[in-house]
Amino acid sequence: MGRLSMQVLLRSVSPFALAVFCIMAFALGAGSAPVLAQKYPEKPVRLLVPFAPGGGTDVLARFISVKLSENLGVSVVIDNRGGAGGTIGSELAARSAPDGYTILFTSASHSFNSSLYTKLGYDALKDFRPITLVAMVPHLLVVHPSLPVKNVKELIALARKRPGEVFFASGGAGSSVHLAAVLFITTAKVDMTHVPYKGGGPAMIGIMAGEASVMFPTMQSAIPHVKSQRLRAIAISTATRSPAVPEIPTIAEAGVPGYDATGWYGMLAPTGTPQSAIDRLHAEVVKILTQPDIRQRLANEGAVAVGNTPAQFDKFIRDETAKWAKVIRDLKLRVD
Numbered sequence: 001m002g003r004l005s006m007q008v009l010l011r012s013v014s015p016f017a018l019a020v021f022c023i024m025a026f027a028l029g030a031g032s033a034p035v036l037a038q039k040y041p042e043k044p045v046r047l048l049v050p051f052a053p054g055g056g057t058d059v060l061a062r063f064i065s066v067k068l069s070e071n072l073g074v075s076v077v078i079d080n081r082g083g084a085g086g087t088i089g090s091e092l093a094a095r096s097a098p099d100g101y102t103i104l105f106t107s108a109s110h111s112f113n114s115s116l117y118t119k120l121g122y123d124a125l126k127d128f129r130p131i132t133l134v135a136m137v138p139h140l141l142v143v144h145p146s147l148p149v150k151n152v153k154e155l156i157a158l159a160r161k162r163p164g165e166v167f168f169a170s171g172g173a174g175s176s177v178h179l180a181a182v183l184f185i186t187t188a189k190v191d192m193t194h195v196p197y198k199g200g201g202p203a204m205i206g207i208m209a210g211e212a213s214v215m216f217p218t219m220q221s222a223i224p225h226v227k228s229q230r231l232r233a234i235a236i237s238t239a240t241r242s243p244a245v246p247e248i249p250t251i252a253e254a255g256v257p258g259y260d261a262t263g264w265y266g267m268l269a270p271t272g273t274p275q276s277a278i279d280r281l282h283a284e285v286v287k288i289l290t291q292p293d294i295r296q297r298l299a300n301e302g303a304v305a306v307g308n309t310p311a312q313f314d315k316f317i318r319d320e321t322a323k324w325a326k327v328i329r330d331l332k333l334r335v336d
Contacts, residue, residue: 041100042074045100046103047078047105050087050088050090053199054199054221055203056107056218056265060105064288065077068281085109085171086172093268095270108179111124112325127270131310132267134266134307136264137265141216142233143214143231144210150232151255152255153254168193168216169206175200177215177218187256234254237250264316267281
């Protein structure tokens with residue numbers, strides 16, 4: 001409509017009608033803003049897991065992705081990009097478009113890789129926005145049934161008797177499973193040989209096949225194999241016993257005083273991701289984690305559901321990064 005025609009139209013409208021028109025236009029405009037904000041997500045969300053299928057991170061990510069798909073109304077697709085202790089997948093996530101459609105589902109390795117690797121293609125603190133800490137989970141010290149040990153003291157005695165001849169598996173150098181084992185080896189003053197795999201899943205297959213004899217997997221990935229007696233659990237990594245397996249002693253009480261290593265899983269987005277996407281993802285994941293049946297299911301597998309705020313998760317990551325930096329520095333550990 002031309003400018004002259006618009007002026008004629010406005011002159012022909014009564015002041016009352018014009019006022020009503022303006023109020024309606026404002027109401028419609030105000031009402032449309034939330035609709036636009038609520039459009040996220042409009043397409044499938046990629047949940048990038050920086051480890052191979054079958055490990056603890058992957059198992060929990062797949063469980064959460066099913067529930068998250070239901071809540072978001074779009075598919076949440078798992079994308080496994082394992083290798084180099086989770087750094088390959090994490091770098092891919094950091095370089096992804098910050099649009100809310102690529103989310104990193106990672107583990108405790110995120111908090112110590114910057115101290116382990118001399119060169120990383122990303123900054124673990126600056127290149128990500130925390131969404132929430134999903135769960136805390138212990139590691140189990142498991143052995144192949146053929147290994148003639150039934151407890152921690154017997155494992156230490158065997159490793160000292162046969163230095164370098166006891167092989168331990170991990171999901172790769174720098175993974176949380178690897179660090180839990182290194183902390184044990186250093187604290188217990190034993191010598192065991194590392195057998196790295198490309199992810200926790202392949203490592204689990206390797207130890208069950210007898211390619212290695214010892215492993216420190218996260219509890220939820222190990223419990224099924226312990227119950228089927230394909231692996232023997234002899235201790236738990238945390239400072240206190242787990243209600244899920246109260247009969248299994250802690251490594252500290254079983255012969256290595258002061259030992260404590262707790263795994264965790266969390267969700268982060270590339271820096272620059274819109275606040276609306278962060279808020280929506282956080283709200284939906286917390287909704288999942290507060291459901292009693294979900295919490296109980298995780299508890300049965302030794303995991304403790306968390307679901308804290310982005311700010312709380314940010315502080316947690318920074319505290320964990322500082323803690324592990326000191327451990328890695330004291331142990332003089334380097335991966336590359």
